[in-house]
Amino acid sequence: MAAAAGAPVPGPVISGWAVSSPYGLGRHEFAEGLRHGQRAIAPVDKASWPVPYESAALVPGFDVRAVLGRKGTRSMDRVTGIAAATVGMLLDEYGAGLAAAPESTGLVLGTSGSVQSIMDFTRDALTGDKPYLVDPARFPNTVMNCPTGQSAIRHSLKGPNVTVSGGAATALLALQYATRLLRGGHGTALLAGAVEEFSVQRARIERVAEHGGADPQPLGEGGALFLLEDEEGARESGRPVLARVLGSRFRAFQETGRAGTVLARCVADVLAGAGARADDVELLVPGTPPGLLGKQEEHALDGLTGNRLPLRSLIGDAGAASAAFQLAAALAEAAACPTLVDRLALVTAVDRDGTVGALLLRLS
Template identity: 85%
Template sequence: MAAETGAPPAELVISGWAVSSPYGLGRTAFAGGLASGRRAIAPLDGADWPVPYEEAGLIPGFDIKAVLGRKGTRSMDRVTGIAAATVGMLLEQYGAGLAADAESTGLVLGTSGSVQSIMDFTRDALTGDKPYLVDPARFPNTVMNCPTGQSAIRHTLKGPNVTVSGGAATALLSLQYASRLLRGGHGRALLAGAAEEFSVQRARLERVADHGGAAPQPLGEGAALFLLEGATDARESGRPVLATVLGSRFRAFQDTARAGTALEACVADVLAAAGAAPDDVELIAPGTPPGLLGKQEESALDGLTGNRLPVRSLVGDAGAASAAFQLAAVLAEAEADPRLVDRLTLVTAVDRDGTAGALLLRPA
């Protein structure tokens, strides 16, 4: 844990963001794709992707060595490459001055890890030629915090380094964790968000998972990272205040039929803490999972009149990166629509493993 950095910030803001998505690398491609309503899900080449899906939302032409160079990428897996590339884009645009305070700049990354790396390494351990059996350089990829650690090393982030995993709610949990670190004085600026990869093994597991009686949705991949810091630090550093983080709330549920009740409580709590009413929410980015979970989320949001922002239907089920894409979509929409300035926006998520969450923002 980094050393304490002084008084905690009174107000936390998002002062930058970057995204790698099925629309391409960067904010421009993502915002343009969403604005056009273009579906970024495309047919899969069965020779390259022997999976039980006919289409998916892949980052177009993503190649780790082409994006990051050959140095340090020989053994890098896909999710680590996506995370490192997105962290790099964020720092390139908004990182002026952060390198001078590397000890107080950290990373909180949400990820499910790479099931492909884990299963490939396990297979090699059982089938590889003796005496070595496996490539030891690939062992770090089997650890869930590999993308976080490798991204921090590559971009010289020496502050707190945390990996969070929570299914569809992962990015919201990452933002909450980063907020707690900042309020506890354990950093001055934190990159927080989530990353997910598309892989053969992930596709096979998702195909047989319980989707609440609904057919599995096409899978997506990518990452979105957000620069979180105190409002005063952002302004003094010349970075724009894009949105104020008003708070987040989470609930656990055991029965899927109770997911709506859990999410409704999250929304009510986060609004009450901000002194806001349901009618104050102008824009909502729901997770819209398939089946009963989706219906439960809809019922929990029935009392809110804000416009809905579709994301999953355009980019696919991005797994751990789902809520990160939702938050990125909110920031892109706020940048394009001045009417959202100083209005409230809400990002929600419900995960099939029993987590519901809500994040409240006020775009600047």
């Protein structure tokens, strides 16, 4: 039935999710780690990771070939392996009926790409033996959309294939993009989320980056993906409606001191668009960046009294995957807490490069 004139257009529902996190591969490990407040940040093995950090939050024991097998993984880098593994887990559990219409099932993946692959390939181009200098099989890893393309090929997803990058807000941008594709009729089901890898080169860059006057936090890695479709399609396929996407808003700021004001406008806009009030929000999952940006985010959320779910202190700075973990945490919390059924959850992100975002959900 068409929406009445002036009424909000119904958003898609989230009918499945999968996560690869510092707690391990799978939703159960992630949910249990959060439920117990387990800190997944651990000392770094400097022999394997010569990085300027003493601790990090890595996906435990992750090895691309061990997880995905030897076929097609000889030149696959870490971020692509994490993406392909997470897509596989989601499809294994929630993919009933999707294989029958591969052209209508797509992937919108947020990522920063692999700094390690880019810098390794560049070094080889300058120092490798002639005449070839580099291993051409590793060139695709230097392109930002490699994890998205390789995951789609491996799992036969023939619908829209999109890569999004936006710092800490990446996953929220990916979900918005997937929502627009669904509304435009470009697919009937879309996997959307974000991934990030831990690497020596990422650690070196992050160590010297500007962190709002605060010391850099331990780095994390992993990813989370969510299955988006309309409610009718989910129910026909026997998938649960885990949450309804009510809307998202994004803005930019030039000065760090303006981030809170800009984010507050995002929050107000997304609530107004859904016809909701600040006191309707039962669960808040902020990004909690370090330093001044974190204080700005706290300022923007001062008027909201919902329960806050801390995350970064448990799993570190997950880079492009940060908001994906935040959304996964909201779904895990809803599954464990019946009082959150039919309540609103708000996920916010503030990126040091000047982007803020807010995503509003109705938990089911």
